[in-house]
Every structure is written in C-alpha cells, then in structure tokens.
Amino acid sequence: MPSELMLLRESQLSIEEDGVAVFTHQRPAARNALSMELRADYKDMLTQVASDRRVRALVLTGSGGSFCAGGDLKGRLTSTDPDFRTPDALRRRVQDGHSWIQRLHALEVPVIAAVDGPAVGAGFSIALAADFILASSRAVFCMSFVKIGLVPDLGAFHFLPRAVGLPMAKELALTARRVSATEGKQLGFVHALHEPDALLPEAMRFARRFSAGPREALGLTKTLMNKSFETSYATLAELECNAQAVASTAPYHDGAVEGFLRGEPAAYDWDRAAG
Structure with a gap:
C-alpha cells in the first residue's frame, strides 16, 4: 500500500x-x-x-x-x-x-x-x-x-x-x-x-531496484549523461571532476568502501536485485 x-x-x-x-x-x-x-x-x-x-x-x-x-x-x-x-x-x-x-x-x-x-x-x-x-x-x-x-x-x-x-x-x-x-x-x-x-x-x-542505490552518484551520473551530446569534452571532464568530489564524500561511498574491505556484498547490486 x-x-x-x-x-x-x-x-x-x-x-x-x-x-x-x-x-x-x-x-x-x-x-x-x-x-x-x-x-x-x-x-x-x-x-x-x-x-x-x-x-x-x-x-x-x-x-x-x-x-x-x-x-x-x-x-x-x-x-x-x-x-x-x-x-x-x-x-x-x-x-x-x-x-x-x-x-x-x-x-x-x-x-x-x-x-x-x-x-x-x-x-x-x-x-x-x-x-x-x-x-x-x-x-x-x-x-x-x-x-x-x-x-x-x-x-x-x-x-x-x-x-x-x-x-x-x-x-x-x-x-x-x-x-x-x-x-x-x-x-x-x-x-x-x-x-x-x-x-x-x-x-x-x-x-x-534503484532504492538501495547511492542517491548522489545516481543523480550526478544522470545529470552528466543528459549533457553529453551538447557539451565539449573539456567541459564535461570538469563537470565529472566536480561530481566525483561530491560523490566521494557522500555517506554511501564511505559505507560501500568499508563493506568492500570487510568482504561484504555491495548494498546496490543490480544483478543480485534481479534474482
């Protein structure tokens, strides 16, 4: 419901x-x-x-x-x-x-x-x-x-x-x-x-299947993909750098790295969610 x-x-x-x-x-x-x-x-x-x-x-x-x-x-x-x-x-x-x-x-x-x-x-x-x-x-x-x-x-x-x-x-x-x-x-x-x-x-x-995903990384990825056809490589590269800086400091990233080092499966796994 x-x-x-x-x-x-x-x-x-x-x-x-x-x-x-x-x-x-x-x-x-x-x-x-x-x-x-x-x-x-x-x-x-x-x-x-x-x-x-x-x-x-x-x-x-x-x-x-x-x-x-x-x-x-x-x-x-x-x-x-x-x-x-x-x-x-x-x-x-x-x-x-x-x-x-x-x-x-x-x-x-x-x-x-x-x-x-x-x-x-x-x-x-x-x-x-x-x-x-x-x-x-x-x-x-x-x-x-x-x-x-x-x-x-x-x-x-x-x-x-x-x-x-x-x-x-x-x-x-x-x-x-x-x-x-x-x-x-x-x-x-x-x-x-x-x-x-x-x-x-x-x-x-x-x-x-997107619910467990990293909201910041998914949103930034979509935004940059939407700009890809009308944006120069140099500009898109700069936007990529800025987006990566934001994504890397989001809580999801830290938790995902810690889980990886402990040998835990990723919280966001599209293939596993399909099962």
Whole structure:
C-alpha cells in the first residue's frame, strides 16, 4: 500500500514506503490527454518529488489503458478565453511546457515511463523525457503532430533524435506513423516489453531496484549523461571532476568502501536485485 497518496487535479501521486513515487494520469475518458490541469499537476508533482529526499525513483503511468493521447484538442476548441488561440498565447503555453518537461528530464532520480496503450504526440514526448520506457504489448507510439498541421513539441526535437538517431527521428516526425511496442524495442527507445496486466507491477519492481542505490552518484551520473551530446569534452571532464568530489564524500561511498574491505556484498547490486 502507498505510504502517502496525493490527489491532484487530474492525476494522483503516491509515494511508497520504499521510496518509489508513482504519478498516474487520471483522465481515462479522454485517454489521458494533456489538459491544462494535467500540465499544472506535472508542475506540482515535480516540486513535491524533487524536494522529497525519500524518493529514489519515479514511475509515470496512465489509467484506463492509455498513457497519454497528446494535447487536449477538445479543450482548445471549447476554451472561452478569446486570446487562447492567438500565436502569442500558444507560444507562451509551449514555453510553459518546456519549463516542466525539462524539470522532469533533469530530475535527479531515475524516471520510468510505464506505457500502456497510446503515447501520442506530447504523450510520446513525455515518455521520451523519462530515463526508461517500459511498454505493454498493446502500447503504441506516434509523433502525430503533422497530422494536425503542427510541429513536434514538449521537447521532441531534443529527445527523439537522441533516442533513435537523426534519420529515424525525421522519419517518425515527418510521417507521423504509428510505432508498435515491439518496433519501439527494436529502435531502442523501449527498454522492456510486458503484458498489460504485468506492466505496472514490473515497472514498480524495476524502480525498486534503484532504492538501495547511492542517491548522489545516481543523480550526478544522470545529470552528466543528459549533457553529453551538447557539451565539449573539456567541459564535461570538469563537470565529472566536480561530481566525483561530491560523490566521494557522500555517506554511501564511505559505507560501500568499508563493506568492500570487510568482504561484504555491495548494498546496490543490480544483478543480485534481479534474482
């Protein structure tokens, strides 16, 4: 059972006793389309998770057999705000999306997207912002933006080429074709496949394997890896030196060295945890 459960506007956040946080999109009737309220929920969730040192991993998931069907087109059409569809208003909404998707991508704990059903448009972008995508056999991914005359957003121009390479990223963005979970695994952006009923339990099991790990070293490693494609060697080397100085003075490192000298198994052992 969750140790804490927070109900947000169109989602819920639970924080388990083992340090795994689970953020669930709760708009099943709309296939968890990314409404303004759900966007606000992401901001609140990220503030909570980033400030809670108990959290060791974050799982993103959807309800009702969908991960996220992309932008809330119905909400755009029914808005009573006369400025809602102006170019400047749209530009500001896109900017606001970048403010929290970058926070999600940079979160200093592993983020796992458990994708069941469609991850379309912005939903695909959210999944790509995670560190690992675990998908059900019925998951479907689609950069659907050009179908409605838009360009990819919510970080897709950054995330997609890094996940699949530039030529394939162009193909997926320009054709807006559907990608099955099996093809996603072949392309490399899906980490593992599971049956729908097993997806969330397996995602939780995967996330819990990080619970015993060194929070500082894992967070710093993720941060530097995220910078690797756009940072020079010299700059990345300097960042590495600084990160190692921090990691080497964390309590986990001292305990791990003492345990090693006593012949004890490491507290964080990914292979052993898989057994």
